[in-house]
Amino acid sequence: MLSDDREKAVLRLTGDWVQNAGGRPHFADLEHELRGLGIGELEADASALGRWDSLLMAFLLQAHELCRAGEIRFSTRAMPEAVERLLEVATAVPPHQPARQERRPWYARSSLRAAMRDLRARTLSSLGFIGELAIALWRLMTGRANTRFSDFRDCCYQAGPDAFAIISLTSVLVGMILAYLGAVQLRQFGAEIYVADLVVIGTLREMGVLMTAVVMAGRTGAAYAAQLGSMQTNEEIDAVVTMGVSPVEFLVLPRILALMVMMPLLTIYANLLGIIGGGIVAGGMGITPLMYLHEGQTALSLVHLNVGLAKSVVFGLLIAVAGCRAGMNSGRSSAAVGQAATEAVVTAIVYLIIADAAFNIIFQQVGI
Amino acid sequence: MPQAHIEVRGLRMTYGSRLIQRDLDFAINRGDIFVIMGGSGCGKSTLLKHLLGLIEPADGDILYSGESFVHADPARRDAMRRSWGITYQSGGLFSAMTLAQNLALPLQLYTSYSSSERDEIIAYKLALVGLAGYQDYHPSEISGGMRKRAALARAIALDPEILFFDEPSAGLDPISSRLLDELIVQLQESTGATVVMVTHELPSIFGIATNSVYLDAASKTMIAYGDPRELRDHSDQAVVRQFLARESSAPVEEQA
DSSP states (O other), rough: EEEETTTTEEEEEEEEESSOOOOOHHHHHHHHHHHHHSSSSEEEEEEEEEEEOHHHHHHHHHHHHHHHHOOEEEEEEEHHHHHHHHHHHHSSOOOOOOOOOOOOOOOHHHHHHHHHHHHHHHHHHHHHHHHHHHHHHHHTTTTOOOOOOHHHHHHHHTTTTGGHHHHHHHHHHHHHHHHHHHHHHTTTTOOGGGGHHHHHHHHIIIIHHHHHHHHHHHIIIIIHHHHHHHHHHHHHHHHHHHHTTHIIIIIIIIHHHHHHHHHHHHHEEEEHHHHHHHHHHHTTTTOOOHHHHHHHHHHHHHHHHHHHHHHHHHHHHHHHHHHHHHHHTOOOSSSHHHHHHHHHHHHHHHHHHHHHHHHHHHHHHHHH | OOOEEEEEEEEEEETTTTEEEEEEEEEEETTTTTEEETTTTTHHHHHHHHTTTOOOSEEEEEEEEEEEEEEOHHHHHHOOOHEEEEEEEOOOOOSSOOOHHHHHHHHHOOOOOOHHHHHHHHHHHHHHTTOOTTTTTOGGSOOHHHHHHHHHHTTTOOOSEEEEETTTTTOOOOOHHHHHHHHHHHHHHOOOOOEEEEEEOHHHHHHHEEEEEETTTTTEEEEEEEEEHHHHHHHHHHHHHHHTTTSSSSOOOOOO
């Protein structure tokens, strides 16, 4: 490939330099040979060149860069005019040297220290968000916030009536599952009738609100994150800020309040359907609807209902906060919006389960 | 006379029942830098979308190298599209990918280059648009002008025969815009590609265009066709002369 007469090496380009032509030399070989020679000039001779495409250009460009770095003069002979021109365009701007991070193997990338730093940063940003939220809420209560009622109403519609269908389906099915689970066990003691107590108490205190919350986390929490994330991408949030409006007051507060208002209502609806679902299964086991209702009534108490409703308000807050925080902190690319939505759902569900456990422990201690 | 690369015959464009443009008849020759111009809302971008096959024409035909694109089946259309490179108004780069990944995509899909060859070609294409060394940057990390050039690099990744541009200099400062124009001319001269661009930037039109068509919003058809420098001085249409000479005094009304 190279012929050498001390000062000048000639790089002879022969044959076809197109895709699939085969037999193309590797640039690394040329680089190796060239370094061994210590010459002052490299001449690319294209007198025997056949067809060519971008592959030739890529090769020549690398040769040119190598010569530039090694202070070797680069010249050409019998080069097609188009190649000359393209090479001229391609070498007009010297390559940018990015501040390259050293590539480390995958196992070296995650370290305990980095994880702790990450955790600290996340905790701080969470605290910051909660702080902003508290300030916004205070401004709202004192009537100084830029929160529009119409936004709140739209968010309520989105988080409430729009969710009826999916909530209906999940609640009926969960009620049925509870009834099945109880019936099989209670039958061993001949106490099938207590299925009604189990379903009513289980739904009111736990399953109704938890299932609603999980569905809303996947539905509305993710929607909040995606909405706010794409607003971040479109510089809409920047626009809100430069209008002198706090995005937390304008965008986050209506969403959080809407979910906190709608969650208890959806929970009541879910409770009702869950109990009906349980009744369907109980009917299949020989418990008449009247018996089911009568037995259920003895278990039904305002305390159980209130436990569920108290949880639902807190769950609504947690879901909305997780969703909005993920959206507001989203990066500015389509992939980042996807990550924000994922983060919103995952965080919301973790929050939900921790909060539910805490609630149950507290209620146990207090004796409710 | 050189062979027509793209031919538009009796094209009629509508959105539903709303007529945008009718009776469009013109040819774009191989190696032309062809400009589609006109005031706001005249249907320039709509015409480009018709040429790209993103919108179906209400009537008429579009031919590439003598072959009808409108009547081609989807597989044939994709094959014809293979020889096009398109730069969208806001770049159209995939924001979740680095520049290298953006360029690698068409190469992976339509060529059999090995991954090291691909890397070499990506380095070369980025160097052509003056972005050598920016392989690992995301589109959000570079400036608007650089994004336009990166989009151009992706458009020329497969060595296209036709390059389409939608408002290449929109949102660029005059200097970046001129550099981009120069780059387009240089690429055109060295690859011999046909360039079709939608623009209303007069410096671009006079600087690089070799042929043009003017779409009029009021009469809903083309009212001028030819070298824009000729049109500025000798067009029989007052509107066209005013547009190109940038006069606003005369009785031309802005069309919404």
